[in-house]
Amino acid sequence: MTSADEPTRLPRRQLGRFLREAREGQGLSLERVSHLMELSKTALHRIETGGVKKPRIRDVQRLCELYELTSSDIDRAVELTKQAQVASWYTAFGGLYSDTTFNMYVGLAAAARQLIAYHEIVLGLVQTADYARATISAFYHDRDAEEIDRRVEFRLRRQTIITRKADPVKLELLLHESALHRVVGGPRVMATQLHHLAEVSKLPNVSLRIHPFTAGCSWGVLHGPFVLLDFGIDSKGRQVEPPLIYFEGNGKPDLYLEHADDIRRYHEMASAIRRTALDETHTRDLLRRVARSYVT
Structure with a gap:
């Protein structure tokens, strides 16, 4: 559990994963790197698993150089190291992590075993290309067409985590009915998007349910969108990583909560939404019915 005076675990876990993947990408073993770095194997393992509360910038830089990383990747690793030393009950990231080449x-999401998302527009993981282009173009209205294309391509590539055949991420999407009526990109874009949602909802690892207007406010408040990330358990029944709650910044820094009380509260909120949501069959019926209304 992360307390107010304890450095948050999130950036150091991400730093550890980043360094581990870089090491494996070079085909280097823990033993070989610990010898070259003059660090014990245990110390290196603790860095890679986020067990070092305040990793040293010097060690991280040396590891990055050993793995022949680019200067920009080294800068990112150093920034994560600095974030790991910040005491806070939450972690807010922006700027650097808005870069599509290194989005936390x-x-x-790719490392998670399950995502539980409540959204009021269509979640990026299940957007069509045209819907994605409309939302991205509106947000990055001052960017050129080439950058918009690149961001759309990146968003679509991310969707493979739920469509891949090998060990896809489980997605439970609780989508507010307003997303069906908020016109993004025009009627035809909406019709195609809603038909796409109906098809995606048939995947065995995807559960999609509409939270209708008639359900009102589940907790008596408008709580806004959130994503719960669960990383599963290992062969010994231990959590691979503690779960997280993610809130998209929408122009402000993204926000992550990792305190056990916050995790519990948002699981309860998801349960409240789930209890008043349409079942999957009625959800597909509604999606197709609204889709038809856009093209008639």
Whole structure:
């Protein structure tokens, strides 16, 4: 559990994963790197698993150089190291992590075993190309077409975590009915998007349910979108990583909560939404019915 005076674990876990993947990418063993770095194997393992509360920038830089990483990747690793030393009950990231080449949420979602998401527009992981282009173009309205294309391509590539055949991420999407009526990109874009949702919902690892207007406010408040990330358990029944709650910043720094009380509260909130959501069959019926209304 992360207390107010304890450095948050999130950036050091991400730093550890980043360094471990870089080491494995070079085909180097823990034993070989510990010898070259003059660090014990245990110390290196603790860095890679986020067990070092305040990793040293010097050690991280040396590891990055050993793995022949680019200067920009070294800068990112150093920034994570600095973030790991910040005492806070939450972690807010922006700027650096808005870069599509190193987006923290993308890495977290890909590493998760299950995502439980409540959204009021269509979640990026299940957007069509045209819907994605409309939302990205509106947000990055001052960027050129080439950058918009690159961001759309990146978003679509991310979707493979739920569509891949080998060990896909489990996705439970609780989508507010307003997302069906908020016109993004025009009627035809919406019709295609809603038909796409109906098809995606048939995947064995995907559960999609609409939270209708008639359900009101589940907790008596408008709580806004959130994503719960669960990383599963290992062969010994231990958590691979503690679960997280993610809130997209929408122009402000993204926010991550990792305190056990916050995790419990948002699981309860998801349960409250789930209890008043349409079942999967009625959800598909509604999606197709609204889709038809856009093209008639």
